[in-house]
Amino acid sequence: MTNILITKADGEQQEFNPEKLEVSLSRAGASTTVRARVLARVMSELKPGMTTEEIYRHAFEILRQDESSPVAARYSMRRAVFALGPSGFPFE
Numbered sequence: 584m585t586n587i588l589i590t591k592a593d594g595e596q597q598e599f600n601p602e603k604l605e606v607s608l609s610r611a612g613a614s615t616t617v618r619a620r621v622l623a624r625v626m627s628e629l630k631p632g633m634t635t636e637e638i639y640r641h642a643f644e645i646l647r648q649d650e651s652s653p654v655a656a657r658y659s660m661r662r663a664v665f666a667l668g669p670s671g672f673p674f675e
Contacts, residue, residue, distance in 0.1 A: 590634045599629060604642065611658035613646065621645045 587599045601622055608618045621642050628641065646655035 587629055587633075588631055589629075589638065590632055592635060596632075599638075601626060604638065608642065608646075608654075608658065611646075611654050613654045613658075617646070617649055617654065 588596045589599045590596055604625060605618050605622055608621055613621070624645055625638060625641055629638075643655060643658055646658055649655070
């Protein structure tokens with residue numbers, strides 16, 4: 584599977600780089616086995632033009648199914664912080 588173009592959040596198309604997904608999962612604390620399983624499933628379902636958001640959501644769902652660790656919570660923390668907005672206090 585080479586030269587699959589994905590669409591970034593800014594609309595730019597870029598070749599899918601599985602190493603970026605693996606590094607992201609590693610930072611969240613996923614074990615080597617979990618990273619390999621998530622990466623294999625994402626790559627098997629990867630389609631040209633897929634967005635980075637779709638790839639993230641798919642990886643997150645796979646992590647959520649792995650109930651043995653809180654990796655999914657750490658993986659989604661960055662998204663949760665961004666959802667607060669630029670002020671960081673959406674409730675004020």
